[in-house]
Amino acid sequence: MATTFINITLKIWRQKNVNAKGSMESYTLDNVSTDSSFLEMLDQLNEQLINQQKEPVAFDHDCREGICGMCSLYINGRAHGPDTGTTTCQLHMRKFNDGDTIYIEPWRSRAFPIVKDLVVDRSAFDRIQQAGGFISVNTSGRTMDANAIPIPKSDADKAFEAAACIGCGACVASCKNGSAMLFVGAKVSQYALLPQGKVEAKERVINMVRQMDQEGFGNCTNTGACEVECPKGISLENIARMNREYLCAAAKAD
Amino acid sequence: MSKLDSKIPEGPLADKWTNHKNNMKLVAPNNRSKIDVIVVGTGLAGGAAAASLGEMGYNVKAFCFQDSPRRAHSIAAQGGINAAKNYQNDGDSTYRLFYDTIKGGDYRSREANVYRLAEVSVNIIDQCVAQGVPFAREYGGLLDNRSFGGTQVQRTFYAAGQTGQQLLLGAYSALSRQIGLGRVKMYHRHEMLDLVVVDGKARGIIARNLITGAIERHSAHAVIIASGGYGNVYFLSTNAMGSNVSAAWKVHKRGALFANPSFVQIHPTCIPVHGTNQSKLTLMSESLRNSGRIWVPKKKEDAKAIREGKLKPTELSEDERDYFLERRYPAFGNLVPRDVASRAAKERCDGGYGIEANDTQEGVYLDFETEIRTKGRQAAFAQGDHNPSESKIKELGKKWIEEKYGNLFKMYEKITDENPYETPMKIYPAVHYTMGGVWVDYNLQSTIEGCFVAGEANFSDHGANRLGASALMQGLADGYFVLPYTVSDYLANEIRTGKISTESPEFDEAENRVKETIDRFLNNKGKKSVDYFHKRLGLIMWNKVGMGRSKAGLNDAIKEIGVLREEFYKDVFVPGDAHELNPELDKAMRVADLIELGQLMAVDALNRNESCGGHFREEYQDSEGETLRDDKNYKYAAAWAYAEGDATKAKLHKEELDYEFIKIAARNYK
Numbered sequence: 001m002a003t004t005f006i007n008i009t010l011k012i013w014r015q016k017n018v019n020a021k022g023s024m025e026s027y028t029l030d031n032v033s034t035d036s037s038f039l040e041m042l043d044q045l046n047e048q049l050i051n052q053q054k055e056p057v058a059f060d061h062d063c064r065e066g067i068c069g070m071c072s073l074y075i076n077g078r079a080h081g082p083d084t085g086t087t088t089c090q091l092h093m094r095k096f097n098d099g100d101t102i103y104i105e106p107w108r109s110r111a112f113p114i115v116k117d118l119v120v121d122r123s124a125f126d127r128i129q130q131a132g133g134f135i136s137v138n139t140s141g142r143t144m145d146a147n148a149i150p151i152p153k154s155d156a157d158k159a160f161e162a163a164a165c166i167g168c169g170a171c172v173a174s175c176k177n178g179s180a181m182l183f184v185g186a187k188v189s190q191y192a193l194l195p196q197g198k199v200e201a202k203e204r205v206i207n208m209v210r211q212m213d214q215e216g217f218g219n220c221t222n223t224g225a226c227e228v229e230c231p232k233g234i235s236l237e238n239i240a241r242m243n244r245e246y247l248c249a250a251a252k253a254d
Numbered sequence: 255m256s257k258l259d260s261k262i263p264e265g266p267l268a269d270k271w272t273n274h275k276n277n278m279k280l281v282a283p284n285n286r287s288k289i290d291v292i293v294v295g296t297g298l299a300g301g302a303a304a305a306s307l308g309e310m311g312y313n314v315k316a317f318c319f320q321d322s323p324r325r326a327h328s329i330a331a332q333g334g335i336n337a338a339k340n341y342q343n344d345g346d347s348t349y350r351l352f353y354d355t356i357k358g359g360d361y362r363s364r365e366a367n368v369y370r371l372a373e374v375s376v377n378i379i380d381q382c383v384a385q386g387v388p389f390a391r392e393y394g395g396l397l398d399n400r401s402f403g404g405t406q407v408q409r410t411f412y413a414a415g416q417t418g419q420q421l422l423l424g425a426y427s428a429l430s431r432q433i434g435l436g437r438v439k440m441y442h443r444h445e446m447l448d449l450v451v452v453d454g455k456a457r458g459i460i461a462r463n464l465i466t467g468a469i470e471r472h473s474a475h476a477v478i479i480a481s482g483g484y485g486n487v488y489f490l491s492t493n494a495m496g497s498n499v500s501a502a503w504k505v506h507k508r509g510a511l512f513a514n515p516s517f518v519q520i521h522p523t524c525i526p527v528h529g530t531n532q533s534k535l536t537l538m539s540e541s542l543r544n545s546g547r548i549w550v551p552k553k554k555e556d557a558k559a560i561r562e563g564k565l566k567p568t569e570l571s572e573d574e575r576d577y578f579l580e581r582r583y584p585a586f587g588n589l590v591p592r593d594v595a596s597r598a599a600k601e602r603c604d605g606g607y608g609i610e611a612n613d614t615q616e617g618v619y620l621d622f623e624t625e626i627r628t629k630g631r632q633a634a635f636a637q638g639d640h641n642p643s644e645s646k647i648k649e650l651g652k653k654w655i656e657e658k659y660g661n662l663f664k665m666y667e668k669i670t671d672e673n674p675y676e677t678p679m680k681i682y683p684a685v686h687y688t689m690g691g692v693w694v695d696y697n698l699q700s701t702i703e704g705c706f707v708a709g710e711a712n713f714s715d716h717g718a719n720r721l722g723a724s725a726l727m728q729g730l731a732d733g734y735f736v737l738p739y740t741v742s743d744y745l746a747n748e749i750r751t752g753k754i755s756t757e758s759p760e761f762d763e764a765e766n767r768v769k770e771t772i773d774r775f776l777n778n779k780g781k782k783s784v785d786y787f788h789k790r791l792g793l794i795m796w797n798k799v800g801m802g803r804s805k806a807g808l809n810d811a812i813k814e815i816g817v818l819r820e821e822f823y824k825d826v827f828v829p830g831d832a833h834e835l836n837p838e839l840d841k842a843m844r845v846a847d848l849i850e851l852g853q854l855m856a857v858d859a860l861n862r863n864e865s866c867g868g869h870f871r872e873e874y875q876d877s878e879g880e881t882l883r884d885d886k887n888y889k890y891a892a893a894w895a896y897a898e899g900d901a902t903k904a905k906l907h908k909e910e911l912d913y914e915f916i917k918i919a920a921r922n923y924k
Contacts, residue, residue, distance in 0.1 A: 145386070164416060
């Protein structure tokens with residue numbers, strides 16, 4: 001594909017730290033290769049700012065191949081930008097045109113406080129996982145042979161699809177209620193679908209949902225924006241499955 | 255420094271680990287809560303170790319620089335994990351996995367460590383399935399396997415093209431459980447900036463809270479470094495942007511030897527470089543070589559026409575294509591080990607047959623057309639259609655490919671804007687993994703007492719070339735099944751030590767060193783960004799310490815890196831201050847270490863007057879371009895002691911590698 005270069009204007013949220021007041025700042029950036037990824041475009045901006053002895057824009061990123069879940073960014077009003085099924089690091093500048101103005105904001109959610117500029121604190125996800133997102137098996141290597149319990153391929157495939165969640169938080173950021181139900185539903189589903197996870201399924205879903213509520217995430221009103229914006233295509237079915245699991249668990253608990 | 259003692263247990267190879275475990279000292283459960291252990295890095299090795307040690311009852315403190323332990327770069331591993339389960343009944347065994355790994359490493363790894371790795375590989379799969387890791391399964395409900403390079407069996411377990419993610423999330427779930435129970439204290443967005451050594455023993459670390467900038471002292475009875483590899487010394491690599499050598503390098507600076515730094519894996523199937531603003535390279539999993547065939551045009555004119563856009567690869571007939579791996583290595587074909595495949599691609603591109611339309615012309619095709627036809631035909635037959643049309647074959651074949659490699663094909667299309675179902679993928683080798691690392695003995699202990707090093711950060715298991723799907727295996731083997739034993743053995747002598755104070759001259763000194771470095775960078779009145787220097791370092795490394803190395807080139811590299819280092823300290827500009835989130839400061843400190851490491855890599859490559867595995871010295875090759883090893887003079891691991899600021903003064907310690915159980919031979923994949 002032929003490489004072209006475009007000139008763009010960027011409107012970026014700048015905020016010194018969690019307590020500071022933030023604002024949108026404007027930048028112009030020329031000669032952006034359309035083969036660059038969105039984050040490489042931001043690298044280019046930062047290089048420009050550093051050369052002007054100005055402070056670069058802080059943003060989260062790491063693997064840059066769409067799997068670590070570290071990158072975020074609300075781009076022109078959409079989580080991970082205009083493309084579907086992709087993370088910001090896998091979004092390329094060929095999706096934009098010469099002369100475009102691009103708005104870049106951090107994830108907006110009460111449960112994800114801003115650390116600086118475009119960086120937010122997603123440790124609430126970790127705490128939900130710590131509350132029950134596991135199977136209680138100690139390291140021994142002597143549990144049982146991996147093939148001792150056959151698992152129907154369809155269950156294994158569904159568990160995998162749920163487990164493909166990268167924990168980026170786009171679901172929360174896209175939700176008008178700031179709900180984390182897609183994230184929690186995916187984890188609950190992965191384990192609920194596997195025989196190894198069934199033993200403590202009840203405690204798991206109760207504990208994870210309790211922690212989710214404590215973290216200040218909103219509730220689900222079935223809008224489905226999370227599923228649309230999820231870079232890994234995690235299905236709403238997982239929320240339904242979690243609700244079922246939760247109802248059963250709550251009924252049994254009483 | 256004393257002679258290197260690898261502490262390999264006595265006895266027959268197959269009994270060493272069992273006997274060793276039986277003779278190790280233990281720490282009684284009631285004593286474990288009196289003992290602190292620090293784990294730096296939360297990938298497969300670190301995450302697994304922290305979880306396992308927490309379960310045992312030690313007080314564990316785990317550190318990662320990312321915003322969550324789930325982000326560690328193990329997550330990006332695509333293809334799979336090896337284990338000698340022999341579920342496919344194709345003659346696999348512990349011995350065969352051991353043998354393949356030693357041979358794949360070109361006879362530069364330690365027999366006893368590799369045998370143990372193969373031995374515990376089966377436990378890893380059992381453990382992961384018990385944790386709920388959703389591996390790919392067959393219709394009968396049992397686990398599926400595929401093939402990887404350098405082997406003739408199917409022993410690779412996988413979860414689509416996201417095996418690393420699923421294994422890491424498994425380890426992360428175990429770690430999360432321990433954090434929730436209060437047995438592991440997690441410090442995310444923290445970077446280790448120094449190791450504290452007291453009376454010759456590792457007793458803690460200095461870490462920086464990356465959000466507040468606070469410098470923290472953390473003490474422990476043992477320190478485990480599991481901070482990954484150093485591929486980012488090349489700037490462009492398949493590593494994550496944050497991957498760095500600093501934790502391992504600080505340990506080296508405090509006295510641990512660093513072994514075989516020049517052993518770097520250049521992975522054959524990555525998406526070629528697109529331009530100067532590129533920040534990283536993307537891997538296309540080796541699993542694709544199960545189905546894809548690698549080729550370039552037979553005629554240079556055709557390659558030129560393709561580069562100029564006048565010819566499409568699909569317009570070339572079978573006999574106008576050179577399937578160079580199948581031609582040169584008929585026994586293994588497209589599934590030769592990575593170093594062999596990478597060099598063969600370089601050889602073709604250097605010869606003018608490259609197909610990428612950029613300055614370097616570096617690119618070859620990875621073509622799925624044959625597989626689409628074969629699998630499409632099979633699928634049609636399975637549906638009862640014994641005379642399928644061309645279009646039906648293609649349609650069914652593409653569907654098969656999508657099921658196996660869908661996410662990889664999608665990723666390729668996102669990055670290149672080309673549809674790999676219709677036109678072959680363009681690929682070229684890229685830096686991927688580093689076999690070298692901190693020297694460790696059989697117990698994974700470095701030359702500093704109480705400082706253990708695991709996973710990619712150590713040097714022990716892969717020799718001069720790692721086989722595909724073995725990094726995940728090693729990370730989890732070290733973390734789940736080796737360190738819990740060997741660290742306990744060490745800690746058995748610490749039960750009377752008591753809490754280690756952070757108020758000591760050693761902690762003061764280490765903290766001051768860290769603060770001085772930070773002040774130096776922030777007060778430097780330079781003009782150029784950290785990336786400017788990092789990119790320059792990367793170019794020197796790629797051109798002179800990359801896939802082909804020569805005496806003259808290496809000597810140049812050593813000098814150029816020395817000059818670069820001086821310029822870096824004189825002219826780097828680091829904005830912001832020390833008491834806030836400051837990614838440029840983090841980068842500056844990492845690049846400072848990478849520059850020193852890069853020079854040592856060149857020194858190591860220059861010292862090794864032979865070609866082996868990923869280390870290819872142009873002077874040492876046979877008439878067909880294959881590596882020429884020199885077992886008489888270089889059958890050792892080269893372990894270097896730190897020399898302040900000038901790697902040419904680094905002192906070499908040799909660990910002779912004795913092959914007691916394997917007959918050492920020239921590597922042959924023909």
